[in-house]
Amino acid sequence: MDKLHAINLFCKVVETQSFTQAAQQSQISLAMASKLVAQLEDHLNVRLLQRTTRKITPTEAGLLFYQRCLPILNELKEAEACVTNITSSLQGKLTMSVPMDFGSRFIAPFLSQFTQQYPHLQLNLDFTDRRVDVVAEGYDLVLRIGKLEDSSIVAKRIAQARYLVVASPDYLAKYGEPITALELEQHQCLVYESQPVWQFNENGHQIKFKPQSQVLSNNGYALVQMAKAGLGVINIPKFLLKDELASGELVPILHHVDQAQLDISLLYPHRRFLSPKVRVAIEFFEQLLQEQKSFL
Numbered sequence: 001m002d003k004l005h006a007i008n009l010f011c012k013v014v015e016t017q018s019f020t021q022a023a024q025q026s027q028i029s030l031a032m033a034s035k036l037v038a039q040l041e042d043h044l045n046v047r048l049l050q051r052t053t054r055k056i057t058p059t060e061a062g063l064l065f066y067q068r069c070l071p072i073l074n075e076l077k078e079a080e081a082c083v084t085n086i087t088s089s090l091q092g093k094l095t096m097s098v099p100m101d102f103g104s105r106f107i108a109p110f111l112s113q114f115t116q117q118y119p120h121l122q123l124n125l126d127f128t129d130r131r132v133d134v135v136a137e138g139y140d141l142v143l144r145i146g147k148l149e150d151s152s153i154v155a156k157r158i159a160q161a162r163y164l165v166v167a168s169p170d171y172l173a174k175y176g177e178p179i180t181a182l183e184l185e186q187h188q189c190l191v192y193e194s195q196p197v198w199q200f201n202e203n204g205h206q207i208k209f210k211p212q213s214q215v216l217s218n219n220g221y222a223l224v225q226m227a228k229a230g231l232g233v234i235n236i237p238k239f240l241l242k243d244e245l246a247s248g249e250l251v252p253i254l255h256h257v258d259q260a261q262l263d264i265s266l267l268y269p270h271r272r273f274l275s276p277k278v279r280v281a282i283e284f285f286e287q288l289l290q291e292q293k294s295f296l
Contacts, residue, residue, distance in 0.1 A: 001040070001043065002036075003040070005026075006036040006037065007040065007069050007073070009023075009026050009028075009033055009037065010036075010037050010048060010049075010069075011066055011069060011070055012025055012026060013033070013037060013049065014058050014063075014066045017057070019033050019037075044065070047061065047062070048061060048062035049062055050062075091121060092122065092277065094140050094141065094278070095124045095126070095138065095139050095141075096124065096126070096140060096142065096143070097128060097132045097139050097143065098125060098127055099127075099128070099129055099144075100127045100129050102239055102240075105239065105240070105242060106288075106289070106292055107285070107288075108125075108127075111123065111125075113284075113288075114284055117284070121277055123281075126139075129219075131144070134267050134268065135153065140277070140278050141267070141278055141282070142266070142268070143266055143267075144265050144266075145237070145264050145265075146262055148263070148265060148267070153269055154268050154269070155265045155266070155267050156266050156282065156286075157264065158264055158266055158282075158285065158286040159286075159289040159290065160261040160262060160263055160264060161239050161261060162261050162262070162296070163235055163236065163237055163259040163260075163262070164235070164238045164241060165184075165233060165234070165252065165253050165257070166227065166233070166244075166245075166251060166252050167227060167234070167250065167251065168227055168249060169248070170230040171230040171231075172251070172253070175188075177253055178253060180202065180254075181198075181202050181257055182207065184198070184211060184254075185209070185211075185212075187233050188213065188232035189211035189212070189213045189232050189234070189235075190215045190226050190227055190233065190234045191211055191213045191215065191217070192218075192223060192234070193216055193217060193218040194218070195235065196210060197209070197210050198210075198211060199259065199260065200254070200259060201257065201258040201259070202257045202258075203256070215231065215232070220237070220240045221240065224241065224244060224250070227250055228249050228250060237262060237296075238295065238296060264289060266282055266286070
């Protein structure tokens, strides 16, 4: 028995004093309406309706049950209307900034889910590695990876990413695999511009290492391509390596060392009340990254 359906039908019978009208309003057969009320009475072990050839009236227990159930049913109707209104009000433009490489791999492929869920909301995405000014440039939402500095805006951490030290199998076959972090000094390293110093926790010891490299880049995807070509070792966020780790084109090394994790946060201007469009976007992207957690 669908208890909620049965209670709703019972209330309609009380209000209309007719099984026929209640069944029509609920778009079910008269036999089904009678069966649902009978199941509800059996469940409660009490007679709810007094049936005569002239009319149908609630018993004392039935009237009490009706009076207690009716406010609950009305609350449910209001809750449904509230959700419907929020969804239908999601229209207009939502402007969002996301890092280029991360956004291309972890945001863009899943945007069809967002657009299908909120068809009247236009998502204006700016793929850039520039640290945009959330307020001055008028962004509704900004996804940022790493340390946050601006305390005048609201930030919500939605995930964390880890660094991996990787190299291509060809490079390791040619130059050998470093066993300790300090052995990286003997290897060609490819350096991410935002991380000129590599910091490791190796067997309880903190190690800071400034790799000497012929190559310094501000683009993580470019460094990944260079590492695949056997040009050296990179220390880079795992989310940039999803495909390469799966294919074996790059392999992790120095498995025993730990590094600080990167926060992945959503930033938005400080407002007392979030607009519905920003709220649903935050919920969507937070859920999306939780589902992609194993790749971060």
